[in-house]
Amino acid sequence: xxxxxxxxxxxxxxxxxxxxxxxxxxxxxxxxxxxxxxxxxxxxxxxxxxxxxxxxxxxxxxxxxxxxxxxxxxxxxxxxxxxxxxxxxxxxxxxxxxxxxxxxxxxxxxxxxxxxxxxxxxxxxxxxxxxxxxxxxxxxxxxxxxxxxxxxxxxxxxxxxxxxxxxxxxxxxxxxxxxxxxxxxxxxxxxxxxxxxxxxxxxxxxxxxxxxxxxxxxxxxxxxxxxxxxxxxxxxxxxxxxxxxxxxxxxxxxxxxxxxxxxxxxxxxxxxxxxxxxxxxxxxxxxxxxxxxxxxxxxxxxxxxxxxxxxxxxxxxxxxxxxxxxxxxxxxxxxxxxxxxxxxxxxxxxxxxxxxxxxxxxxxxxxxxxxxxxxxxxxxxxxxxxxxxxxxxxxxxxxxxxxxxxxxxxxxxxxxxxxxxxxxxxxxxxxxxxxxxxxxxxxxxxxxxxxxxxxxxxxxxxxxxxxxxxxxxxxxxxxxxx
Numbered sequence: 303x304x305x306x307x308x309x310x311x312x313x314x315x316x317x318x319x320x321x322x323x324x325x326x327x328x329x330x331x332x333x334x335x336x337x338x339x340x341x342x343x344x345x346x347x348x349x350x351x352x353x354x355x356x357x358x359x360x361x362x363x364x365x366x367x368x369x370x371x372x373x374x375x376x377x378x379x380x381x382x383x384x385x386x387x388x389x390x391x392x393x394x395x396x397x398x399x400x401x402x403x404x405x406x407x408x409x410x411x412x413x414x415x416x417x418x419x420x421x422x423x424x425x426x427x428x429x430x431x432x433x434x435x436x437x438x439x440x441x442x443x444x445x446x447x448x449x450x451x452x453x454x455x456x457x458x459x460x461x462x463x464x465x466x467x468x469x470x471x472x473x474x475x476x477x478x479x480x481x482x483x484x485x486x487x488x489x490x491x492x493x494x495x496x497x498x499x500x501x502x503x504x505x506x507x508x509x510x511x512x513x514x515x516x517x518x519x520x521x522x523x524x525x526x527x528x529x530x531x532x533x534x535x536x537x538x539x540x541x542x543x544x545x546x547x548x549x550x551x552x553x554x555x556x557x558x559x560x561x562x563x564x565x566x567x568x569x570x571x572x573x574x575x576x577x578x579x580x581x582x583x584x585x586x587x588x589x590x591x592x593x594x595x596x597x598x599x600x601x602x603x604x605x606x607x608x609x610x611x612x613x614x615x616x617x618x619x620x621x622x623x624x625x626x627x628x629x630x631x632x633x634x635x636x637x638x639x640x641x642x643x644x645x646x647x648x649x650x651x652x653x654x655x656x657x658x659x660x661x662x663x664x665x666x667x668x669x670x671x672x673x674x675x676x677x678x679x680x681x682x683x684x685x686x687x688x689x690x691x692x693x694x695x696x697x698x699x700x701x702x703x704x705x706x707x708x709x710x711x712x713x714x715x716x717x718x719x720x721x722x723x724x725x726x727x728x729x730x731x732x733x734x735x736x737x738x739x740x741x742x743x744x745x746x747x748x749x750x751x752x753x754x755x756x757x758x759x760x761x762x763x764x765x766x767x768x769x770x771x772x773x774x775x776x777x778x779x780x781x782x783x784x
Contacts, residue, residue: 312341332453333453339448342449372384382463385476400676463475489563491587497782512670520747525687528707532713538758565774603665728757729758
């Protein structure tokens with residue numbers, strides 16, 4: 303009886319997903335079979351482990367409820383439901399809780415932990431081990447596996463998570479994305495064929511500025527001078543404009559890989575969701591490998607632990623000679639909870655001053671990383687950041703603008719350093735994604751997800767051009783422009 307009850311309840315739980323998906327009878331047949339097969343397999347494995355039928359059912363449903371709640375929280379913040387590649391973030395949430403749990407909600411997280419712990423204690427205490435249940439569970443396991451084998455064929459996901467969930471359900475989409483990831487990330491061989499490294503081998507500085515976009519576009523009465531330096535450098539840049547990026551609110555690795563590898567989402571398939579999970583098993587030419595072959599020293603600067611996203615192994619694989627992580631910023635100034643853009647600027651200027659060969663510096667900043675709602679508005683913020691006080695519910699925007707003004711100061715300091723630099727240099731700046739500010743967007747409307755960029759050089763000449771760009775083509779534009 304527990305097998306059937308658990309199966310019915312597992313389908314019913316999906317009614318809690320937000321945004322809502324169609325009822326199971328509207329799915330493709332394989333979605334129903336995959337859901338049923340996965341539930342039977344999980345339930346049977348828990349029974350084999352615990353020897354208790356109803357407790358195994360309750361625990362399986364609790365795990366499914368956890369995935370549903372995490373998916374809802376993710377969609378609320380990032381406009382994307384849970385995908386198979388997100389399972390990695392469960393361990394990241396334990397190592398870096400501030401980056402994840404506040405978006406689920408600390409109280410909801412604590413309730414989930416308490417419910418799971420209580421269910422575990424009660425189940426082990428109240429329900430005795432059922433004698434002879436394990437052979438039955440083995441049979442159910444075989445039945446579930448057979449359903450999975452039958453349904454495994456004939457599925458080709460769109461890699462549009464919400465649409466795939468609507469067609470075949472949550473569990474089927476997780477199954478499909480997991481199997482699709484078994485295919486290697488094989489980049490087209492001609493991605494960098496049109497790249498022309500300038501003959502004078504200028505020093506190259508690229509800054510991926512955390513959550514940088516022109517918030518004045520929201521129409522929130524933001525002071526124009528919050529991005530005064532950005533406006534000035536765009537007026538003299540080789541090119542600048544709006545930038546289409548492959549991420550919304552988070553998933554920085556999607557943006558940094560798009561820039562470095564020159565690949566759009568269509569070329570990545572399922573690897574678009576986290577290209578670093580399988581990158582070590584593939585050979586991918588990047589901007590860094592091309593520049594290193596041309597004689598550059600390649601350095602990444604990121605004031606956060608290099609172990610995050612396995613960058614300490616991924617970035618050497620992508621062609622970087624050195625990764626400067628949080629250990630180099632032990633005593634650095636903070637702006638909020640993270641290393642300040644000012645401290646990162648100091649490190650970049652130090653690297654430029656000590657260079658003995660052409661240098662490519664790829665910077666990933668952290669200062670404006672959320673959760674913004676964990677920081678507090680300061681008394682002098684409103685007059686410094688707005689022409690008129692914002693409406694209620696905009697504290698996240700005020701905190702964001704405070705850090706955005708510091709990013710603008712970083713642009714000014716790097717530009718000044720490169721003007722005085724003894725070698726030719728190019729400076730590229732872009733935002734990886736828009737910030738997570740759902741309460742602000744409820745007031746002013748969602749932005750379109752595009753960020754801003756510019757490409758500037760310290761040599762005179764050239765006519766400034768304003769044009770839109772995609773992030774996967776920006777690196778080629780960066781070197782080929784001018």
